Amino acid sequence: MRRKIPSTAALIAFEAAARHQSFTRAAEELSLTQSAICRQIGGLEDFLGLALFRRSRRGVQLTEAGQSYARRIASQLDAVERDTLSVMGQQGATSLELAVVPTFGTQWLLPRLRHFQARQPQITVNLTNRTRPFLFADTDFDAALYFGDADWSGTEAHFLMHEDLQPVCSPALLDGAGQLDLDTLARLPLLQQTTRPYAWRQWFDSLGLKVARDMTGPRLELFSMLAQAAEHGMGVALIPPFLIQRELADGRLVPAHPHVYRSGTRGYYLMIPERKVESAGLIAFKDWLKDEAALWRREQG
Structure with missing residues (x-):
């Protein structure tokens, strides 16, 4: 079924016009004519069936619906841009998205992570703070470094310490x-x-x-x-x-x-969703992390 989504060009024109509160400045930013911006936004308003701007001789101003839509569209366009830059930057490399409990991530993992980078330079590890369990299906995370009892549905648990x-x-x-x-x-x-x-x-x-x-x-x-x-x-x-x-x-x-x-029985674990357990990048990270944790435990006596 065809998605009910406006054209990207119309959304970009609207986001710029909403941010500047000006069709003229939006046109300058996007290297378009003012009439082109007007056409894009007019088409978007027709598509939505509501007015996004109030027009007057003094300029344009967002309607209440326009303000709400602008906030949502801006965040979505930012996300698309981040994902695009991420893909462009990979150039064939593997990227792992990890959720980590914050202090453990900064104080124990980060000082050691350069060793993994040296061993696996083609794998980029991205870290995001999460303090509590979540549904992997609702996120882009590949794995999580977590403190608890390893009772996390749909995951494979690897004890660290x-x-x-x-x-x-x-x-x-x-x-x-x-x-x-x-x-x-x-x-x-x-x-x-x-x-x-x-x-x-x-x-x-x-x-x-x-x-x-x-x-x-x-x-x-x-x-x-x-x-x-x-x-x-x-x-x-x-x-x-x-x-x-x-x-x-x-x-x-x-x-x-x-x-x-x-x-x-609680401790720090690497939690991998079952659908990701065969990922080559995650297997490499898991093996390295378990070795680092085992070495740390031996050093602690």
Whole structure:
């Protein structure tokens, strides 16, 4: 069935005229005559069956329908342009679109990714932040680096590493002490992570303690946010030390207590949708990533 879509030329002319609020300036941008712009937009209005501009001797102004349509068309044309430039830039190369949990992506994956690029220069890896599972069918992602229990329908899971959480804080909160005793720690503001709402409760439980306010405190979505909040003295945060190595090395953050809690069966996984498991590019990335994770686990002892 034929799609009910206006001509690309009409959409481009409309987007330029809407952005400039002027047929004359749109014509100059597109190297067309003003009458050509008028014809394209008139044809588009006939196609849609509604007016997109109000015309007067002082110029043109978008109607309410025109404003709404212009916003949608601009974003769609931007997407087409991005996809076109991406295809033009590949020149026979393979591109992988990965969804990654943000702090893990920036602190662990990115410092190692150059090694994969050196091994597989024909494969380009693009990263986009995603903190929660999603339907692969609704996105352009080829795979995801995810923290959880690997229960993700329609995917193949590859374990990378567990997550060990340790309380950290600004050295100012220690007030000269080497660490905080549990009673003192429990009275301080406990920084909560949105995606791990029971983290503090599980940490205290692993020590056989019940703390009434273990789920209260400022809620932040990312480990990077927790680290910044802790660094600025807002409270104590539970963060895997390998994600804040620079902050610990610089003394901006210090361990508040030596106890480390491992997040049970949950961990970091590479999730590949079943329809993509035979992709040569993904197989190469998967094999490299699992080797890197295995090496990291051995180094951690």
